[in-house]
Amino acid sequence: MIEFRSVSKTFADGTAAVRDFNLVLPSHTTTVFVGSSGCGKTTLLRMVNRLVEPSSGQVLIDDVDVATRHPVELRRSIGYVMQHAGLLPHRRVLDNVAVPLRLSGVSRAEAAARALAALETVGLDPVLARRYPRQLSGGQQQRVGVARGLVADPNILLMDEPFGAVDPIVRDDLQRELLRLQRELGKTIVFVTHDVDEAFLLGDQVVILRKGGQIAQAGTPAEILADPADDFVRSFVGLDRARRTLHIEERAGRQVVVDGDGRPAGVLDPA
Numbered sequence: 681m682i683e684f685r686s687v688s689k690t691f692a693d694g695t696a697a698v699r700d701f702n703l704v705l706p707s708h709t710t711t712v713f714v715g716s717s718g719c720g721k722t723t724l725l726r727m728v729n730r731l732v733e734p735s736s737g738q739v740l741i742d743d744v745d746v747a748t749r750h751p752v753e754l755r756r757s758i759g760y761v762m763q764h765a766g767l768l769p770h771r772r773v774l775d776n777v778a779v780p781l782r783l784s785g786v787s788r789a790e791a792a793a794r795a796l797a798a799l800e801t802v803g804l805d806p807v808l809a810r811r812y813p814r815q816l817s818g819g820q821q822q823r824v825g826v827a828r829g830l831v832a833d834p835n836i837l838l839m840d841e842p843f844g845a846v847d848p849i850v851r852d853d854l855q856r857e858l859l860r861l862q863r864e865l866g867k868t869i870v871f872v873t874h875d876v877d878e879a880f881l882l883g884d885q886v887v888i889l890r891k892g893g894q895i896a897q898a899g900t901p902a903e904i905l906a907d908p909a910d911d912f913v914r915s916f917v918g919l920d921r922a923r924r925t926l927h928i929e930e931r932a933g934r935q936v937v938v939d940g941d942g943r944p945a946g947v948l949d950p951a
């Protein structure tokens with residue numbers, strides 16, 4: 681379990697990125713921080729592995745304040761997947777994935793074997809292991825980033841807009857793959873995105889943020905859709921737009937689900 685207790689962050693230039701943030705992120709579930717640019721998502725994420733230190737308040741992992749942990753040792757125990765994958769251009773794919781293991785003192789041979797297994801876990805062909813990052817597609821590079829995040833088998837995986845830079849079809853693929861992986865692995869995932877559809881697809885808990893890391897609403901996707909906290913949330917999740925206002929119409933003897941513009945979205949499954 682990760683817990684934020686009255687966490688605030690004001691940067692040296694006076695920017696108040698996060699103000700009095702309180703939240704529990706249950707273990708083995710995915711929590712998604714979603715909000716517009718600059719609302720503090722990345723700052724919150726980076727306080728978990730101490731890439732950013734809170735100005736006040738505490739971040740706890742399983743009741744231990746991360747401020748009491750050695751930052752390097754803490755970071756090695758937490759997987760981190762960045763936007764644009766963040767791969768080292770002059771290292772082969774296999775070596776990129778093996779980095780967290782090598783930094784932890786794992787032998788070259790064992791690191792290589794585990795890196796290969798991690799590439800397989802994320803659905804990449806082992807022949808790609810010998811290539812350099814530039815010789816991969818954007819989607820493949822993102823998979824390598826996820827493999828590197830998972831290679832040391834961390835309990836916690838931080839993912840900062842990991843699928844933001846790929847086209848919608850590849851993105852769809854990567855999202856499905858992450859759902860499959862999470863069903864198998866049951867990590868505690870903290871995922872940052874500005875895309876509310878991605879948040880609803882991946883999140884067990886979705887946290888909608890306003891500027892300053894203020895929680896507009898936190899809950900399951902169903903809770904948020906069924907009972908939006910206010911007009912900001914209603915508008916942010918698109919409840920004021922036709923595609924979310926579904927209703928049922930009888931057509932040709934079937935119950936057809938239709939959106940607010942009258943466009944069919946699907947049929948009700950009698951089972």
Ligand SMILES: Nc1ncnc2c1ncn2[C@@H]1O[C@H](COP(=O)(O)OP(=O)(O)OP(=O)(O)O)[C@@H](O)[C@H]1O
Nearest residue numbers: 691693695697716717718719720721722723724874
């Ligand atoms: N090192 C820093 N120094 C000063 N201000 C910063 C620093 N890092 C972030 N900020 C500011 O803090 C606020 C929150 O930034 P943060 O990166 O957490 O937002 P975000 O929601 O992740 O945005 P985006 O979706 O654009 O990545 C912004 O106003 C940003 O400009």
